[in-house]
Amino acid sequence: MAVPTQTRPPLEQSRHLTDAMPGPQSQALAERQKAAVPAGVAATMPVFAARAEGGIIEDVDGNRLIDLGAGIAVTSVGASHPKVVQAVQEQVASFTHTCFMVTPYEGYVAVAEKLGEKAPLSGETRTALFNSGAEAVENAVKVARAFTGKQAVAAFDHAYHGRTTLTMALTAKSMPYKHSFGPFAPEVYRVPGSYPLRDGLDGATAARHAISALEKQIGADNLAAVIMEPIQGEGGFIVPAQGFLPAIVDWCRANDVLFIADEVQSGFARTGTWFASETEGIEPDLMTTAKGIAGGMPLSAVTGRAEIMDAVHPGGLGGTYGGNPVACAAALAVLEAIEEDGLLGRAQMIERVIREHFERHLDERIGEIRGRGAMMALEFVDPATGEPDAALTGAVAAAARRAGVVLLTCGTYGNVVRFLPPLVISEELLREGLGVVSEALAAA
Missing domain, CATH: 3.90.1150.10 (Aspartate Aminotransferase, domain 1)
Known part of the structure; x- marks a missing residue:
């Protein structure tokens, strides 16, 4: 059912201040x-x-x-891209919600297919949809623990992964994100990362320090996953030294530890490629996305290798609003707009x-x-x-x-x-x- 988009004068693209701000x-x-x-x-x-x-x-x-x-x-x-506006209006006119776990719909499947195509993962993939970046991170950890049978998760200095109990434990900065909100989820460990301006280390040296901490403080036999933002966001838009991330991923592969790339902020063309992992030269096992995925509609995703994602029992993943049909329609329009524009x-x-x-x-x-x-x-x-x-x-x-x-x-x-x-x-x-x-x- 086609719904005509409301027409209104375009917003003038110029800075303008009235006599007072705030007015x-x-x-x-x-x-x-x-x-x-x-x-x-x-x-x-x-x-x-x-x-x-x-x-x-x-x-x-x-x-x-x-x-x-x-x-x-x-x-x-853009905050009101015509493709996104039209897609949302058309979907709202059809239905706003049924819950994918009750009566599924094509939009969810189409988004999962598209993310599988775009993600920097080789082989067959699976994607589960959620509502926020923190929710995606929590579910990526659940999947990693289910697949590996191990519990520990390692994050890095300067990390930001969300504000829920588990993701606050993964997040490094105390104020305002963690202060007064503890205790936090257990079996979360922090290791040094790569901050070239501050540590002065090349990628190989920084990776050796991180791997030493992973081995001595946690142990690969206990470690389900290592999670990192390919470019750290809230921590300061820190780009790791060249070679750091590939060395960490190689260690994970050699030790049966999953690598989760948190692309919540860096994904969907933000860094000049579909995902920052591409530029950093890594292939994650699991990838979390949100923010730019749906043009402002609440949507997030976990995309991963099929054998990992399928390790979770039926009913173990999901949520009432996860992959809402309106948000899925917006996401498909965003993906189209990124390519066509x-x-x-x-x-x-x-x-x-x-x-x-x-x-x-x-x-x-x-x-x-x-x-x-x-x-x-x-x-x-x-x-x-x-x-x-x-x-x-x-x-x-x-x-x-x-x-x-x-x-x-x-x-x-x-x-x-x-x-x-x-x-x-x-x-x-x-x-x-x-x-x-x-x-x-x-x-x-």
Whole structure:
């Protein structure tokens, strides 16, 4: 059943600030928020969104902000891509839910097929769908334990894997993600990773340190899986030294330990390839995805080698909303849009623009420009000592936001600004946003 998409004037792709930000309508909504929403749910920007399209978010008071966050890497194809809008409307008109475990539907199967085709895994694959990145990670661990018959799981320094009890144990950073929420799930261990700016190690040396910890602190006979983000996200957009990840994966293969690639933030064209694992030269056993998978609809997935995924007994995987039909329709439209709109190339262009901009505007307080594709970051340091400068980072981010640019921070030490623009952002708008960040840094 075809449903006509509502037509409305396109959102002007320009930054515009009214006399005050936040304006009166955002202020009124903020008061309502305080009365209805717990303080633990905090917002980065003091404005309430009304529309979003391309590289712009418009708030309820008419401010238009340059979006360099994409809802934390979610709206990679744009917040209202026509293909996604149409697919969602058509699916809603057919049915919104039946539960795949009760009466299945084609959309779920089609998404699983597509992810099997795109995933950097050889041989036959299987995919199970869930709702959030944390849920995907939890289920990947369940699958790994069922397949191997072992319980221990190892994660790395600076890791972020979610906010549930198990994924908080896997996540490294205490504040705000773990503080006061323990005790955490058992049989989770942490080992050193690769952070070239901070540890100064090449990939082979860093891998030897990590493998030594895996062998001495846990033991391969006890270890079901090693999980890592190919590019660590919340930890600071850390790109491991060349050779680190392949060495870890090779050790896992030789010791009957599964390697889980957490591609929740780095997947779906974000890094200039379908998945960051491709660029890092690894083939995981299991892969978790979410965020950019469905254009803003809640959906996540675990994709893995068939013999691993099929190790779980019938009924052992699933959930009431997992693979919701509306989210599946959106995901199929996103996959189509990435290919037809050439968004892999767009991500590569975004990396070039960001690197060129900050290389032209070098500042001794920028310790490193790093990342891949449209997953880029600046790490700010004290130029005299090289120590992390969280205060400068906060000042730059706050100034950029006041100037109408949505800019996110991250990093274990709170000293990294990250660039996650929608892949459909215009080069002109991107350059303007980067200019605002440079002005904020110069003024800080």
